[in-house]
Amino acid sequence: MRHFVLIGQTASASADFSLENLPSSSGRLDALLRALRAALLVSHDVRRDVCVYLVLRGGPRAPRVLRVEGARVKFLRPDERSLAILIKKTLEAAPPVLPELTELRPGIHLRDGDLADLLKEVGGAPCYVLEEGADDVRAQPLVNGDAWFFLGDHRGFDVGSRELLAARSAVPVSVGPVSLHAEDVIALLNNELDRRFNAGL
Ligand SMILES: C[S@@+](CC[C@H](N)C(=O)[O-])C[C@H]1O[C@@H](n2cnc3c(N)ncnc32)[C@H](O)[C@@H]1O
Numbered sequence: 001m002r003h004f005v006l007i008g009q010t011a012s013a014s015a016d017f018s019l020e021n022l023p024s025s026s027g028r029l030d031a032l033l034r035a036l037r038a039a040l041l042v043s044h045d046v047r048r049d050v051c052v053y054l055v056l057r058g059g060p061r062a063p064r065v066l067r068v069e070g071a072r073v074k075f076l077r078p079d080e081r082s083l084a085i086l087i088k089k090t091l092e093a094a095p096p097v098l099p100e101l102t103e104l105r106p107g108i109h110l111r112d113g114d115l116a117d118l119l120k121e122v123g124g125a126p127c128y129v130l131e132e133g134a135d136d137v138r139a140q141p142l143v144n145g146d147a148w149f150f151l152g153d154h155r156g157f158d159v160g161s162r163e164l165l166a167a168r169s170a171v172p173v174s175v176g177p178v179s180l181h182a183e184d185v186i187a188l189l190n191n192e193l194d195r196r197f198n199a200g201l
Contacts, residue, residue, distance in 0.1 A: 003148040013056035013064040015091040027058035034183040063114035073107030127170035134172035144197040
């Protein structure tokens with residue numbers, strides 16, 4: 001299973017955002033939704049071997065972690081507005097307190113908590129931090145199994161997240177010499193994994 005974690009330092013953990021003005025009203029949830037699409041969707045299909053986690057640190061209900069499972073999710077469409085509607089409805093349906101991971105729609109789970117709580121789920125699987133300037137992912141012996149990939153948002157990573165990932169011995173890797181948007185980094189990573197292993201569709 002490929003696990004992609006996007007740390008949204010300002011992304012809204014509640015449904016109080018406008019679909020008409022998503023980037024500024026949602027704390028750049030739009031960037032996370034594009035990354036979600038890149039992680040999970042291929043042409044006319046869903047990657048069933050992918051799980052995406054959005055760490056939502058913006059707004060009054062934060063922090064929360066939203067998990068989307070490729071093997072179970074339904075009605076996932078590639079356009080940003082449809083994804084925003086789906087996530088808004090999920091957040092609207094959430095009770096105010098959610099200590100345990102709870103499935104609110106098929107394949108979409110939500111819980112209270114932050115990166116530190118999510119890292120408890122990793123177990124012994126290898127972890128990678130996607131960083132421009134790090135060693136090339138092509139030189140890494142990636143595994144064909146459980147692996148976790150952590151990405152920053154438009155601001156990159158905060159110091160606390162870096163420390164947590166370093167304590168977990170996450171390996172910094174780069175997908176190339178240019179600073180890219182998270183969605184493009186995920187597309188390249190999925191491509192690298194597809195070339196080495198089965199695509200898992
Ligand atoms: C839009 S970029 C962040 C740019 C931000 N200004 C910064 O200084 O980090 C979003 C995320 O994509 C990932 N990323 C961007 N370029 C990358 C590259 N060449 N290799 C690996 N990861 C990259 C990193 O995880 C980064 O935090």
